[in-house]
Amino acid sequence: MEQELLDQINALIDETKNIIVCSTDENGFPNAKAMFKTEHDGLKTFLFSTNTSSMRVQQFLKNDRACIYFCGQSKINGLMLVGRMEVCTDHARKARLWADGCEIYYPLGIDDPDYCVLEFTAEQGNYYYNLSKHPFEIQ
């Protein structure tokens, strides 16, 4: 991919606070929900903090196909990453996203069974900019 496009994509990820996370429901319909951006490794993996009991987690346990979307606010641009979502209940990844204040939502702490981490791993991307699409593979 051209460096200029990659710079734009990285800027869009940086400025995005809420990422749209898409799953598939039990009737085969796409579903979407905004989730806070936390840690990520370039374009390849993105972590999200959520409730194990949430509808989204239950959907990903049955079907790990996912996409995440970054919606540009100022320009007509957007980034879609398509891949798989893993539901992580291990201490290490839960500790990684834990922060002061989380105990309000998860009173039992890091190992609260209702606290889990979603790890998205991207396989493909599509960057929309200036009415053109720029698809790319992610290794």
Next chain:
Amino acid sequence: MEQELLDQINALIDETKNIIVCSTDENGFPNAKAMFKTEHDGLKTFLFSTNTSSMRVQQFLKNDRACIYFCGQSKINGLMLVGRMEVCTDHARKARLWADGCEIYYPLGIDDPDYCVLEFTAEQGNYYYNLSKHPFEIQ
């Protein structure tokens, strides 16, 4: 639904310029793209203007299951509507969304075969607000 929630939902729709439109790709992965909000009839139907040749239209021709998502900017709120997407190529609906300037994108005018309208019809909704979800049916 309570009037207060309905008022919040309508305010969120009013303030949203770009709606996230979700489809399913040929490999069964959810896909997402921001599209301009145009006309809508309450919470039931939403129209979008797009290219017939676009990836999104080709996906909806094969699988009409859809969701549209409104992401709140100021509060932690969001609205998901789940339903079906119809690809419309009739003159009447194409004329309804046609505006001066569209000929830049569709040089053949309203009946340009690469111009079409997507009509989304909602069946269910889910409004997220204040860490709670409020699911509802749409008649």
